[in-house]
Amino acid sequence: MLRYLTAGESHGPALTAIIEGLPSNLPLDLEFINHQLWRRQQGYGRGGRMKIESDRVEILSGVRFDKTMGTPVAMTIQNKDWRNWSEKMAITGQAPSSVVEITKPRPGHADLAGALKYNQEDIRNVLERASARNTATMVAVGSVARLLLRHFGIEVYGHVVELGSVRVEKFEGTIAEIAERAERSEVRVADPEVEKRIIEQIDAAKAAGDTLGGVFEIIVTGAPIGLGSYSHPDRKLDGRLAQALMSIQAIKGVEIGIGFDAARTPGSHVHDEIGYSQGAYQRRTNHAGGLEGGVTNGQPVVVRAAMKPIPTLYKPLESVDMRTKEPYRATIERSDVCAVPAAAVVGEAMVAWTIGQSFLEKFGGDSIEEIERNYKSYLQAIGER
Amino acid sequence: MLRYLTAGESHGPALTAIIEGLPSNLPLDLEFINHQLWRRQQGYGRGGRMKIESDRVEILSGVRFDKTMGTPVAMTIQNKDWRNWSEKMAITGQAPSSVVEITKPRPGHADLAGALKYNQEDIRNVLERASARNTATMVAVGSVARLLLRHFGIEVYGHVVELGSVRVEKFEGTIAEIAERAERSEVRVADPEVEKRIIEQIDAAKAAGDTLGGVFEIIVTGAPIGLGSYSHPDRKLDGRLAQALMSIQAIKGVEIGIGFDAARTPGSHVHDEIGYSQGAYQRRTNHAGGLEGGVTNGQPVVVRAAMKPIPTLYKPLESVDMRTKEPYRATIERSDVCAVPAAAVVGEAMVAWTIGQSFLEKFGGDSIEEIERNYKSYLQAIGER
């Protein structure tokens, strides 16, 4: 069982993650992981903070000479700005008198519910962990799963398909082309025409002091038939993917394959007919997004997630002070307009993690060599049917 | 920790469920559970099978004199049609020569992937468990959670908001009104005008040999502030709800609050501003669907799920025989046109289960009396802030 825990406050000294259950002898490319962290920090329409940071992961255990040992992998990401926060976020000692408690909950955040649930006077104790900053560890953790999948020819791609009111209509191109173009785009959009309109829209939102959400799509290629199971509800891979994506900050919707459109289309046009040629089962369509009955069916896994706009606006929202119960309208100094391209990178990570988990559940094995043997013999066995 | 396991094949002797982790002294209204099972079997556009069945749960343990004992609750639902299946689905003994193996996988089902994954020659061994028949145990299990929630004033309602191409536009009415009207509707739709159009559409699909999907909405009222957590990704209640709903057969999309529309709306119109009056925090809107940062915020929890059309069509889909690799087009004798109203009942159950789980995690307690004390003192404490 592959599992992880993460820890860390947005302005604390460091973020930490531990992954347990990795096989041994997996080449662990640190630069690959750092590159994913870098990708999370990109995107047109980001504010100042992304420039302060330049996240790099430090591995503290579980890896020797670039290979996993089958033992837990611990990773930290230092907060480059910690010297400016070491008083306000001090682990030990009394709160210095200079610390100003945050008592005004922001709409669209965990602030109000968190302060009540955890009985906190200072909302900072809520927002520091609820912050999207913590998606950095999700990316670190998911990137390790991605290296595992890549070893077996499974790749995970993410691209933005909607941003605000602009939508990518059916893009003509292979998955590889989509991935390659999205990678070059500042907004992670494959279609250059749409990209242009999206950037204009971000500029307009910025000028208006507003923010934008959007939808990203994750595509997994190379996943074998048979990941996930219909045996019990909590084994269904579609359910697990939905949880993984919906647990990312600001995600409010998830769909698989054609998703909500499946609900609006007659059955005769929804299901992917099955053919057989060149020694393998074939589909002309992939409306199911690679998942039937909670199990991968050999087609690319396709999932989409809807991200709400960032709730920290220049045009501030109404709230109340929890101490005085007086209404207020916060003024803020800086904010991102849009974080959808970055969220797509987080989405890739969470999907990779979930697929990686189900992959190890199916193929077992303690070393990469053992998994390779198990994997090959399974592919051979089902290839003969 | 509240947990369950279910078991059962669609045409096996019985379905079984065990729930572990319930508090003691919860009044367990068997008729309530059976009523939920009955509700799952209703809905305009169902075919023949729903009439054969008339599910009733039998409780085998964990309850004495109508109250839980704090011990595991086992439930079975007998298959009323078992005498017609006892040979074909015999648990013991050799397969009788009369058994015809199913070798033609149906598109849109787990058939093909399941047969390969579990190395089955007879696809019946796949479809029997992957069948939507097994949502009956989900309803049984969820109904127990619902009784727990109801004890604490938390109610769960489901209604259909889209069916095929027809959509319920903003319905003016209280949640109680929606619930009450949907309950009286054959298609679980609150708006009588829309209901009429939906029934016409079902009739048309039936005539065309086609099937329809749709979208249902689940509303939870009375949930306290503070269920779920942002502390770790797998604690987020939105993620857990997404998993619970996406794990229901045929669900391809899940959204919370305004969901995908949040992605298409500027930030200034998405977030629910916070007010304070009459001694409590207030919201004028509930676009977040009662969840901010993965935590309930005191507003009704609102989630929606998209169901694809039933894949068993009179107008058959193309597939191949796994033995001969010859193409075929199945002819079928009967089918439902639409199962969305029934799926809404399953959705209620899965949402109730998930909320019930997070409720017990937060409030602990081994007996209903202990939970009542814990719950009241929490409500009082946060009421003072």
Add this chain to the structure above:
Amino acid sequence: MLRYLTAGESHGPALTAIIEGLPSNLPLDLEFINHQLWRRQQGYGRGGRMKIESDRVEILSGVRFDKTMGTPVAMTIQNKDWRNWSEKMAITGQAPSSVVEITKPRPGHADLAGALKYNQEDIRNVLERASARNTATMVAVGSVARLLLRHFGIEVYGHVVELGSVRVEKFEGTIAEIAERAERSEVRVADPEVEKRIIEQIDAAKAAGDTLGGVFEIIVTGAPIGLGSYSHPDRKLDGRLAQALMSIQAIKGVEIGIGFDAARTPGSHVHDEIGYSQGAYQRRTNHAGGLEGGVTNGQPVVVRAAMKPIPTLYKPLESVDMRTKEPYRATIERSDVCAVPAAAVVGEAMVAWTIGQSFLEKFGGDSIEEIERNYKSYLQAIGER
């Protein structure tokens, strides 16, 4: 992940178990399981109840034509005496006036703590589930794991090595001989001389109105090198075995290999030196009981558990009535003198379950055929080192 839930009150209508996570195509020999249930009911010194019962498991799902389908296996064991209890233990309806509440907690049972924890006036609501009767489902569940292990040449044997003050000294014989002799013994003791003394001791205890405990040993042969892991504390197989055995009713101690004697012996005489001959690593001794660092090392796994004497004595123990706080001394009608031979059968089941779980974790696989491939290729790979 192999998992199970059990349910059932001692005098309820039936005991229930669900196993989830079994591979498909495992031959499931129902008579083998029933034979294990029968073995649990044997043993010199048992009182009347064992004769009333003659447990038989009924499988409700997960199996077709004697083979698993990869879906959850549900099993029930009917209470043959239910007609005498259907009023006193009625699931629904008001408590009949004839029901006498139990208010006197028995020392050595969960009675007092359970009544307070679960807020029960009637201690019957505690003792019904805490009863050793429920080890029947443990045996049913463990026997399924045993069939899985047996398929891969792994066998589990149990025998009694101490009973009251009598101890089996070093028995000269192979494991097969121990198993075979213990199987024929009424007290599950391999050494006929010791057996005789044990039976005399049981007779004496019976005459004195007293009860006896003892120690049983479980031996697992054929387990491959590499089950369990040192990677994380909760993965250590020795810890999991300890939990499995200590969770059986009345068990108060567990040891692995020479166990407590290891603490009393100098290091130079404790550890099992490693040799190599005939193409394999060899040990002359097995003081470690087949487990080093929480991992199987290829030697037989040997664990022992200490069972306290049955706390229901003819010579009653002092307690108080929870209502009146008056002291009392219960008189009882019948009791077993000793249940150690039966507990050994439960111990076999729990050890088989735990080994089976770790076996599937290591070898993955959804069908027996897939596991066979994975298993063979692993054995071959480590055989070459």
Add this chain to the structure above:
Amino acid sequence: MLRYLTAGESHGPALTAIIEGLPSNLPLDLEFINHQLWRRQQGYGRGGRMKIESDRVEILSGVRFDKTMGTPVAMTIQNKDWRNWSEKMAITGQAPSSVVEITKPRPGHADLAGALKYNQEDIRNVLERASARNTATMVAVGSVARLLLRHFGIEVYGHVVELGSVRVEKFEGTIAEIAERAERSEVRVADPEVEKRIIEQIDAAKAAGDTLGGVFEIIVTGAPIGLGSYSHPDRKLDGRLAQALMSIQAIKGVEIGIGFDAARTPGSHVHDEIGYSQGAYQRRTNHAGGLEGGVTNGQPVVVRAAMKPIPTLYKPLESVDMRTKEPYRATIERSDVCAVPAAAVVGEAMVAWTIGQSFLEKFGGDSIEEIERNYKSYLQAIGER
């Protein structure tokens, strides 16, 4: 649900732990944790390494101004000797030519099984994680649970009751006296007479190049009635304690209360009779070690664990080289003679963790204040019965 993961190699840059599920507002005394780490490093008969190290935990998250925030707590323990190992244990880069692979598995360690399981040529990749060095994180993690328990008046004490062939006979004294005397003893033994004989025995073993094991006892005072449950086997607190202790390196036996002696004593002398005086249920004896039916009964929880002697001997054991299959006898430079006093500190930590987990399961709550309310109202409710 309270959970943790640890990571770290013995000679890696640092050990890491993450704890998730702690309530907010728990005062987190860092010096208390560091003191526990220091205690783990003490004990007569330790070799050189303990002096190199002087473990100190660094908290990276979850705590602000000395109080938990309800978010995950990450801790690291730096390896003070890392500069001497940074080449041999380098995370990244090729193995330098100076690295000598370990190919000779040591009896009594995970070496042989681990090298085969994880397909490692260099046994260092096994021993680094399997090492008892990693009990440092267990102590760190358990010490946090201990602070939680202490907040509710629950204390955990450990002392050595056997070492090699010397045994502490019934020590006359209160638990507080035992704890206080053991704390002052170099071998963590309460009885000064026995302590003397134990030290002599350690000296003799050292002179002989041998090692010694022993037995330690953990006592928990102040635990309320009702932790753990008989509802399901995996909820039984005795089973969980057994797993926690057996998962500590070198532990081969666990017993609760009088443990194995219970098996050897007639029932009339084993069970703890129940009385009532001064408004509370009373016991004159505590043979059950505070646990009946897997549930705490209000008496001190008493568990004991048997530790085998350290397998690294000056008098080396026979093994083979895995490459050449040639026999060899290792010579070693230094070793501890006995680690039982240190293991007792690890035992305290693991017991504290397990009790802490079951405490939070029962009392729920997100903040210390909420748990206090729940706890008090429960104590009051059961106090009235």
